Amino acid sequence: MGIISRGFRGRPRDDHGRLPPGQYQVHDFPVLSAGPTPRIEQDRWEFAIDTEAGQTHRWSWQEFMALPQESPTADIHCVTKWSKFDTTWQGVSLDVLFEDVETAAEYALVHSYGGYTTNLPLEDLLDGKAWICHRFDGEELEPQHGGPARLVVPHLYFWKSAKWVRGIRLLNEDWPGFWESAGYHNYGDPWREQRYEGD
Numbered sequence: 066m067g068i069i070s071r072g073f074r075g076r077p078r079d080d081h082g083r084l085p086p087g088q089y090q091v092h093d094f095p096v097l098s099a100g101p102t103p104r105i106e107q108d109r110w111e112f113a114i115d116t117e118a119g120q121t122h123r124w125s126w127q128e129f130m131a132l133p134q135e136s137p138t139a140d141i142h143c144v145t146k147w148s149k150f151d152t153t154w155q156g157v158s159l160d161v162l163f164e165d166v167e168t169a170a171e172y173a174l175v176h177s178y179g180g181y182t183t184n185l186p187l188e189d190l191l192d193g194k195a196w197i198c199h200r201f202d203g204e205e206l207e208p209q210h211g212g213p214a215r216l217v218v219p220h221l222y223f224w225k226s227a228k229w230v231r232g233i234r235l236l237n238e239d240w241p242g243f244w245e246s247a248g249y250h251n252y253g254d255p256w257r258e259q260r261y262e263g264d
Contacts, residue, residue, distance in 0.1 A: 067128060083148075083150060084148055085148065085231070087146055089146060091149055092149075093142065094098055094210065095147055098209075100181070102181070105213055110231070113231070113233075115233070117235050122166055126213070129157060135219060136145075136154065137217070137219075141217075142219075142223060143223045144224055144253070145223040154201055156197050156198030159191060170235035171187055172187060172239045173187045173236070174242060181243050182242035183245065184239060185221070190233075196216075199213055215228045215229065221254060
């Protein structure tokens with residue numbers, strides 16, 4: 066005789082299909098970082114896109130703040146299995162930053178102050194899928210959460226949303242970033258549980 070009765074579905078879930086497999090919902094905002102928290106003053110901050118042809122597009126903080134702003138609301142999912150629903154951000158869409166960038170590259174390597182890197186297909190940064198954000202929940206983004214500005218790519222595990230972002234290097238071939246080189250999955254889709262290499 067089985068120990069699970071027919072029709073048993075486990076504890077009821079109230080996430081309306083928003084919680085990827087293996088995740089649990091949190092209401093706080095856990096802080097996880099690969100190293101010490103860099104402290105970058107806004108007057109020293111800059112963001113650059115370097116193309117595969119060697120062209121650089123660069124913005125100071127003032128230039129970045131003068132760009133059109135968006136206020137996305139998104140669920141975010143950490144590889145350590147927590148998910149946070151309805152997070153609210155303010156920042157600049159990558160579509161805006163790439164408006165004048167000519168590239169045939171298919172891959173992007175994101176760089177952060179402090180040395181962190183992560184890789185993504187370029188298509189995962191465009192078409193309304195990603196932002197460089199400087200505000201969270203109506204407040205300036207705190208350094209522990211990636212301030213003054215971080216990448217936000219909600220459809221992938223949150224290690225792809227690099228904190229303290231300073232630039233993107235466009236590449237013709239994929240190049241693994243910090244966690245990807247340490248055995249994390251190269252892509253990181255939470256709905257497919259792509260946590261580690263081989264998942």
